[in-house]
Amino acid sequence: MAVTLKAGDKAPNFEGKDQNGKSISLADFSGKTLILYFYPKDDTPGCTKEACNLRDNYEALLEQGYAVVGVSPDGEASHQKFIEKYSLPFPLIADEEKEIMEAYGTWGEKNMYGKIKLGVLRTTFIIDGEGVILKVFKRPKTAEHTEQILKAMEKLS
Secondary structure (H helix, E strand, O other): OOOOOOOOOEOOOOEEEEOOOOEEEHHHHOOOEEEEEEOOOOOOHHHHHHHHHHHHOHHHHHHOOEEEEEEEOOOHHHHHHHHHHHOOOOOEEEOOOOHHHHHHOOEEEEEEOOEEEEEEOOEEEEEOOOOEEEEEEEOOOHHHHHHHHHHHHHHHO
C-alpha cells in the first residue's frame, strides 16, 4: 500500500508512545499545525540528516506555530539514543506494530537496490489544527526538509 492520503483529507487519528513511553495522539495537537514525519530508521544517514535539519530549524518552526513529531518502527530505547546523540527537541513515536504507518500509508513496498521489500516510505504530512491534511511530501529532501515545508506552506497561505 502506498501513500494515498492527500491535501484536504482528514488525517487518520493516531495514538502512539514516544521515546519516554508517553502517549501522543493527533488530538494533542488540536489548534496547532503538526509536522508529522515518517522515517525508516534511527541514526542512519538520510534519517539523521532529516532529523537534524528539523532540529536546526526547530525554533523557526515553533515561531510559525508548528509542532514536530517523528514516527518510525524503532522502539523507545532506540529513539532515546537517537534523541540524545543529536539533541533532538521533538518527540519520536515508536510505531513497532506499524499501526500509525499503516493508517497513513507509509508502510509498503520499496525498491532497495533492485530488491522489492517492505519498509517505511519516507513521507511528511502537514496537518492543521482541525486535523485536515494541508500538504503531503513524498520522499522529502532530507537535508532541506524545513525549507521545503516553509516554502510550500507560504504558497498555501
